Amino acid sequence: MYFSRENFxxxxxxYEPSQYEPGIYALWETSGSFxxxxxxxxxxIIMPPPNANGNLHVGHSLMAVLEDILVRFYRMxxxxxxxxxxxxxxxxxxxxxxxxxxxxxxxxxxxxxREQLYSQVWNFVDEQRGNMELQLxxxxxxxxxxxxxxxxxxxxVNTAYATFKKLWDEGLIYRGERIVNYCTTHQTSFADIxxxxxxxxxxxxxxxxxxxxxxxxxxxxxxxxxxxxxxxAVAVNPNDExxxxxxxTRVQLPLVDREIPIVADxxxxxxxxxxxxxxxxxxxxxxxxxxxxxxLGELQVIDFDGKMINVPPQYMGLTPEEARKKVLAAxxxxxxxxxxxxxxxxxGHCYKCGSVIQPxxxxxxxxxxRPLADAATEAIERGDVRFVPExxxxxxxxxxxxxxxxxxxxxxxxxxxxxxxxxTTDPSDWIFDDRVDQEQIEVNxxxxxxxxxxxxxxxxxxxxPFITTDYLSTGELAKYYPINVMETGADIxxxxxARMIMLGxxxxxxxxxxxxxxxxxxxxxxxxxxxxxxxxxINPMEAVSxxxxxxxxxxxxxxxxxxxxxxxxxxxxxAGRNFCNKLxxxxxxxxxKLGDSYRMQPPMPESLADHWIARELSQASAxxxxxxxxYRFAEAAETVYHTVWSSVADWYVEAxxxxxxxxxxxxxxxxxxxxxHPFAPFVTETIWQxxxxxxxxxxxxxxxxxxxxxxxxxxxxxxxxxxxxxxxxRFVTSELPGNHKHExxxxxxxxxxxxxxxxQHLARLKAVLYTEQPSGLRLAVSGREAWLAIDQKxxxxxxxxxxxxxxxxxxRQRTLTGRLDNESYIAKAPAExxxxxxxxxxxVQQLIxxxxxxxxxxxx
RNA sequence: GGGCGAUUAGCUCAUUUGGCUAGAGCGCUUCAUUGACGUUGAAGAGGUGAGAGGUUCGAAUCCUCUAUUGCCCACCA
Numbered sequence: 001m002y003f004s005r006e007n008f009x010x011x012x013x014x015y016e017p018s019q020y021e022p023g024i025y026a027l028w029e030t031s032g033s034f035x036x037x038x039x040x041x042x043x044x045i046i047m048p049p050p051n052a053n054g055n056l057h058v059g060h061s062l063m064a065v066l067e068d069i070l071v072r073f074y075r076m077x078x079x080x081x082x083x084x085x086x087x088x089x090x091x092x093x094x095x096x097x098x099x100x101x102x103x104x105x106x107x108x109x110x111x112x113x114r115e116q117l118y119s120q121v122w123n124f125v126d127e128q129r130g131n132m133e134l135q136l137x138x139x140x141x142x143x144x145x146x147x148x149x150x151x152x153x154x155x156x157v158n159t160a161y162a163t164f165k166k167l168w169d170e171g172l173i174y175r176g177e178r179i180v181n182y183c184t185t186h187q188t189s190f191a192d193i194x195x196x197x198x199x200x201x202x203x204x205x206x207x208x209x210x211x212x213x214x215x216x217x218x219x220x221x222x223x224x225x226x227x228x229x230x231x232x233a234v235a236v237n238p239n240d241e242x243x244x245x246x247x248x249t250r251v252q253l254p255l256v257d258r259e260i261p262i263v264a265d266x267x268x269x270x271x272x273x274x275x276x277x278x279x280x281x282x283x284x285x286x287x288x289x290x291x292x293x294x295x296l297g298e299l300q301v302i303d304f305d306g307k308m309i310n311v312p313p314q315y316m317g318l319t320p321e322e323a324r325k326k327v328l329a330a331x332x333x334x335x336x337x338x339x340x341x342x343x344x345x346x347x348g349h350c351y352k353c354g355s356v357i358q359p360x361x362x363x364x365x366x367x368x369x370r371p372l373a374d375a376a377t378e379a380i381e382r383g384d385v386r387f388v389p390e391x392x393x394x395x396x397x398x399x400x401x402x403x404x405x406x407x408x409x410x411x412x413x414x415x416x417x418x419x420x421x422x423x424t425t426d427p428s429d430w431i432f433d434d435r436v437d438q439e440q441i442e443v444n445x446x447x448x449x450x451x452x453x454x455x456x457x458x459x460x461x462x463x464x465p466f467i468t469t470d471y472l473s474t475g476e477l478a479k480y481y482p483i484n485v486m487e488t489g490a491d492i493x494x495x496x497x498a499r500m501i502m503l504g505x506x507x508x509x510x511x512x513x514x515x516x517x518x519x520x521x522x523x524x525x526x527x528x529x530x531x532x533x534x535x536x537x538i539n540p541m542e543a544v545s546x547x548x549x550x551x552x553x554x555x556x557x558x559x560x561x562x563x564x565x566x567x568x569x570x571x572x573x574x575a576g577r578n579f580c581n582k583l584x585x586x587x588x589x590x591x592x593k594l595g596d597s598y599r600m601q602p603p604m605p606e607s608l609a610d611h612w613i614a615r616e617l618s619q620a621s622a623x624x625x626x627x628x629x630x631y632r633f634a635e636a637a638e639t640v641y642h643t644v645w646s647s648v649a650d651w652y653v654e655a656x657x658x659x660x661x662x663x664x665x666x667x668x669x670x671x672x673x674x675x676x677h678p679f680a681p682f683v684t685e686t687i688w689q690x691x692x693x694x695x696x697x698x699x700x701x702x703x704x705x706x707x708x709x710x711x712x713x714x715x716x717x718x719x720x721x722x723x724x725x726x727x728x729x730r731f732v733t734s735e736l737p738g739n740h741k742h743e744x745x746x747x748x749x750x751x752x753x754x755x756x757x758x759x760q761h762l763a764r765l766k767a768v769l770y771t772e773q774p775s776g777l778r779l780a781v782s783g784r785e786a787w788l789a790i791d792q793k794x795x796x797x798x799x800x801x802x803x804x805x806x807x808x809x810x811x812r813q814r815t816l817t818g819r820l821d822n823e824s825y826i827a828k829a830p831a832e833x834x835x836x837x838x839x840x841x842x843x844v845q846q847l848i849x850x851x852x853x854x855x856x857x858x859x860x
Numbered sequence: 861g862g863g864c865g866a867u868u869a870g871c872u873c874a875u876u877u878g879g880c881u882a883g884a885g886c887g888c889u890u891c892a893u894u895g896a897c898g899u900u901g902a903a904g905a906g907g908u909g910a911g912a913g914g915u916u917c918g919a920a921u922c923c924u925c926u927a928u929u930g931c932c933c934a935c936c937a
Contacts (some may be wrong), residue, residue: 013897014895014899015899054895093917179935193933196932197933204937214919220937221937222937223937224937225934236937267937268937269936270935272936272937273936273937274937276937277936277937282896284937286935286936286937288935289935331901339895345936345937346861346934346935359935370901372869391865392864392865395863395864395932397919398863398864398933399933401934402934451888452937462908490931490932491932493930493932494932494933508876521931525871525872526871526872527872527930529930537865555885558872558873558874558884558885559873559874559884559885560873560874563865563874564873565865565931566863566864566872566932567871567872567873569871569872569873569885569886570885570886571871571872571887572872572873572884572886574885574886574899575886576882576885577899578897578899579899580899581897581899581900582896582897582899582900584896585896585897585899585900586897586898587896588896588897589896589897590896591896592895592896593896625928629875632874632876634873634874634884635874635875637883638874638885641885642884647896650901650902653896654901662910730902730903731902731903731904733902733903734890734891734902734903735903735904735906741892747930749908761901764902765903796875798883808881812881815881817893819918821915823917824916824917824918826917827917828916828917828918829879829905829917829918830879833879833880836879836880837880840880850866858930
């Protein structure tokens with residue numbers, strides 16, 4: 001039996017996580033402990049859905065751990081808590097993987113219908129589904145699995161349709177021919193924020209376009225000479241004196257037999273390049289706009305597969321790169337090149353394959369973002385959403401300020417179909433209809449053909465908070481909307497968080513969450529970004545099996561602050577493992593001491609240590625609560641760590657070996673397990689199962705956060721004085737020559753008299769004795785009536801140590817006196833600070849006197 | 861081109877309205893040693909807080925500049 005209540009001491013000295021974790025998780029899950037209690041104020045967190053067919057990476061672990069800490073804590077605080085898990089169909093990501101599979105089979109997407117592809121990918125994902133859910137369980141995520149939502153679940157699809165229709169009806173959806181970001185490798189378009197811009201070196205070529213009479217020429221500058229084949233004009237600034245006479249005339253487009261006009265447009269910067277710009281409306285967003293303004297028409301010369309089309313035969317079917325070389329060579333041959341300049345400019349790349357993004361003209365569905373962004377801006381400025389870290393608030397507002405319309409269309413079968421149909425006889429007539437499984441429908445006697453594109457996955461993900469809580473259908477979980485805190489990665493602030501706020505406001509009239517906590521990336525041990533190609537990826541499941549789930553949790557949370565990319569640290573995971581072992585052994589000690597038949601009684605503090613530990617634990621639990629409210633996870637975990645290790649193990653447990661109080665000991669263990677549970681759920685629950693004072697079936701996960709105990713403040717402070725004294729003895733004896741144990745003699749000191757045995761134990765002394773006339777070294781720092789019994793010779797050898805201490809004290813005294821002599825300080829600093837300085841100055845003065853006195857004794 | 865962040869102990873990082881002698885984990889030094897724990901205990905060393913200037917009684921913290929570094933945004937051909 002794992003959870004034997006027989007003598008704990010028979011269990012291994014070392015906590016072995018792998019032996020208990022799966023059983024403990026099963027205990028939680030089968031007991032229904034992850035379900036909301038239905039009582040108390042609702043508290044909800046939604047898990048950002050990990051890829052359904054992938055494995056968890058260490059970033060996911062951080063996410064799950066932070067969320068689970070909050071969920072477990074608020075559950076213990078008595079809130080009606082739910083942690084809703086999710087799984088992502090990961091439209092584009094999964095599609096890329098699947099298309100690779102297809103390629104291996106020598107097939108392509110064009111061999112199948114949308115339905116066929118969809119069901120193939122479904123099966124492909126289904127085979128590998130569940131892995132990540134098991135991994136989340138291994139991390140201890142206390143998620144309500146019954147409420148898991150897959151991003152292609154019916155309710156997600158239906159809500160996406162409904163929202164689309166709502167936006168359509170409000171005139172916020174439009175279909176338009178626009179320049180879109182198109183990856184010719186993946187054959188789909190992207191939203192602006194999905195494009196990765198990289199600064200690249202390039203050449204700016206100057207090309208002469210001759211006037212029709214061949215007498216004059218106009219020189220344009222371009223980085224993409226191949227697109228000249230699709231030029232429909234040359235533009236100049238209307239105020240540019242150099243070209244004024246040419247505006248309205250036509251020039252001969254070299255290489256192709258075509259005349260194009262010279263137009264004037266304010267967009268053109270006369271200072272840049274030659275002041276004349278070739279206009280290719282089909283392949284450049286600015287040119288597209290200029291083309292619209294001047295009715296220039298569009299000539300597409302790069303096809304959606306990335307090959308040249310509509311060009312002279314020698315260029316047909318070439319890639320743009322190949323075409324560029326040929327075009328340049330041809331221009332050179334015709335002596336039309338007028339030089340080249342090295343420049344650096346930003347080039348858009350596909351974030352997945354790195355191909356250069358081609359701006360191409362395509363009919364796509366867009367959302368007008370301005371009204372949505374403005375409403376979101378207003379809500380945020382009103383303070384409806386709190387950002388942690390706060391700097392991200394500014395980032396989101398800036399994003400809203402410069403937002404572009406959102407291209408919703410993706411040419412990927414693995415996604416939610418866009419529910420729109422086009423009149424077969426009137427291409428401008430589009431209607432909304434969700435019968436997307438039919439290629440054609442009849443409405444009012446007219447025939448409509450369906451849109452083949454699917455939604456950008458972020459369109460449905462952006463509605464996640466109200467979908468998962470069934471808010472629109474006022475389901476059972478509707479009370480959990482808005483979500484209390486949206487915890488996610490800072491890297492998807494714009495893609496996800498910003499859009500959830502906009503869509504949440506639009507559809508539900510309120511912000512989808514009250515607080516946002518953003519975590520940074522987990523970098524490798526040396527602060528480098530993890531990537532498969534670098535081979536520096538840390539597998540969280542390996543860490544779990546090597547160190548235990550709790551250890552990974554503690555290690556990930558330590559030394560990490562909101563929004564910062566921070567390195568993974570194995571040494572911190574090791575520290576976490578050691579912490580679990582510490583808890584384990586505290587439990588072994590306490591349970592051994594109390595025996596199997598112990599039944600818990602209300603704790604009554606008796607000794608000074610009892611009062612002190614009661615105060616320590618009360619403070620710690622209050623501190624942790626506040627730190628978690630501020631999302632200061634690392635500090636909260638650190639508080640738990642030090643409370644357990646230092647206060648409980650090093651001081652209280654040690655003290656209890658001489659002054660024991662069974663009820664207090666039981667209460668201390670009990671409290672500390674509760675306190676540590678959100679951070680290290682497995683080991684604390686494992687120990688909980690061995691506690692003899694709870695009935696079989698009691699689960700820590702469902703217990704309350706520890707209540708403060710009553711204690712006497714004066715007694716607690718007395719214990720601190722004792723600690724001070726013990727520390728001094730330890731310090732002084734460590735400086736003395738030889739390794740033998742020493743004896744302390746005290747004179748009139750009731751604190752020492754009452755705790756002699758305890759002091760002897762904690763300071764590793766031979767004896768602590770009352771003496772009429774003590775001799776040896778006065779223990780000057782703690783200022784007690786106590787002496788370390790050492791002979792004259794040892795005392796003499798110790799003299800230099802005392803001198804060092806004296807000089808340190810004098811140094812400190814100078815600092816304090818300097819401060820007090822400063823009139824401005826006295827006048828302007830807060831009174832209590834001045835008071836504290838005075839008090840310390842007095843204490844230092846007394847210490848100096850005692851030390852000087854000691855030195856005089858040695859000298860005599 | 862614009863914006864944001866980082867720079868603190870050998871390493872990885874904390875330090876929230878400016879105020880105790882700037883902390884933690886790991887590492888390092890010395891010592892201890894067998895019944896809670898060596899995944900241990902005790903003691904200790906180690907920081908001119910990137911650099912310069914300023915504001916202030918007081919600055920790691922606020923301001924200015926510089927350097928190094930990371931990230932995000934960006935349709936000037």
